[in-house]
Amino acid sequence: MEFEKLQKIWDSQNNKPMYVIREEALHQKILAKGQKAGRTANITEWILIFSGLLAAGIIVVFDLMDDGGNAFSYIGIFLFSLITVYSGMNRFLRKKRKIDFERSILGDLEHALSIAQYQVSLSKGMFYGFWPATFALSLLSLILSDKPIWYSIVFGLLFVGVSYISRWEHRCYVRRRDELKVLKKKLTEEPQL
Amino acid sequence: MDNKKQLDIFDLWINEFKPLLFKVVRAYAFTSNDQDDLFQEISIQIWRSIPNFKEKSKVSTWLYRVALNVALNWKRKHKKHEEGRQSLQHVEHILEHSEEEIDERLDWLYHEITKLDKIDRSITLLILDGFSYKEMAEILGISESNIGVKIHRIKKYLTEQSQKTEHHGI
Secondary structure, rough: OOHHHHHHHHHHOOOOOEEEEEEHHHHHHHHHHHHHHHHHHHHHHHHHHHHHHHHHHHHHHHHHHHHHHOOOHHHHHHHHHHHHHHHHHHHHHHHHHHOOOOHHHHHHHHHHHHHHHHHHHHHHHHHHHHHHHHEEEEEHHHHHOOOHHHHHHHHHHHHHHHHHHHHHHHHHHHHHHHHHHHHHHHHHOOOOO | HHHHHHHHHHHHHHHHHHHHHHHHHHHHHOOOHHHHHHHHHHHHHHHHHHHHHOOOOOHHHHHHHHHHHHHHHHHHHHHHHHHHHHHHOOOOEEEOOOOOOHHHHHHHHHHHHHHHHHHHHHHHHHHHHOHHHHHHHHHHHHOOOHHHHHHHHHHHHHHHHHHHHOOOOO
16 A cells, blocks of 8 residues: 555544544543642642751751750751752742743653753762761761660661662652653664665 | 633634544553543643744644653653553543544554554654654654654555555455
C-alpha cells in the first residue's frame, strides 16, 4: 500500500471521531486535578519550611536556652534556617514561574532535563554533604552538652532514617533524569538509512 | 485573561480539534482508563497553555505540540503506576467510544504506530496529518534534515508493513 493511501485511511477518522467527550465531567475533573496538584506542592513546601524552623527552634530551646549551647549549636541553627529560607525561595519562584509553551518538544525536554539535573545535584549534595555535616555537628553539640546518651542514640537513628530516604530520593531523580536523556537521544539522533 | 474567556477558548479548541487529540490519545494509551487519564492530562495542559498562545503558529500546530509533549511525559511516568491505575476501573469516564463503525484498516494502522518508539510515534502522527517539514521541525525542535531522515525510515516501515498485511487479506 502506498503511503498516500495510508494517509487517506488516517484522514477518514477526521469526520467520525472515535470518542465522545462528556464535557461536564471534563470541566469538573480539570478543575479538581489542577487544585490537587497545587495543594500537593503547597503541602510539601510548608512541611519543609516548618521542619527547618522546628529543628532550628529545638536547638534554640533545648540547647541554647538550656545551657548556653556551643559553636555547633549555632552552625546547626544556621543550617536548618537555610533549609527554611531555601524552601521559601523555591515556593516564591514556583508561584512566580509561568509555564512557557512557546518552546518546542526538544526545548521542553531540555528544560525538563536541566531541572532533573539540578535536582540530582541537589539531592547528591544533600545526601553526601548537607545531611552528614548537619548531623555530625548536631551530634557533637549533643555530646559536648552533657545530655543523656539516649539523646545521641535517638539522633543517630534519625540520621540513619533520613539518609535512607535521602538516598531513595536521589535514586528517583537519577532515574528520572536518565529517562529524559534517553528521550532526548531518540529525538535528536540521526537515524541510519 | 479572565476565566470566562479562557473557558470559551478551551471549549472551542476541544470541540474543533478533538480528532487531533484523540489521535494522540489512541497512539499512546491503550486501555479505557489510560485513554481517559491521558486525555485529562492533555486537556489540563491545553487549559494552562491558553494564556501563552500568541498566535505565532496555527492552533493545530500548538495543540499537537502540547498534546505530544504531555503524551511523552505521561508515558514515562505511567510505567511506574500501571498497576495502581487498575483500581480506577469503575470511575466515571470522560471519553466514551462513539457508535461510529470502526474501520479495520485504521485499527491496523494504529496497531503499527504503537509498535514504534515514543518519538517515532509523534513524528508518524504529524506526517499522517500532513504537517510540513518546517512545521514538524517547529513542533519537535529538531532540524528539518533530521526529520527528513526519520520520515523516510518511518514511511518505508509503514508501507512495508502494509504490503505484508495486504498479503494476508486486509
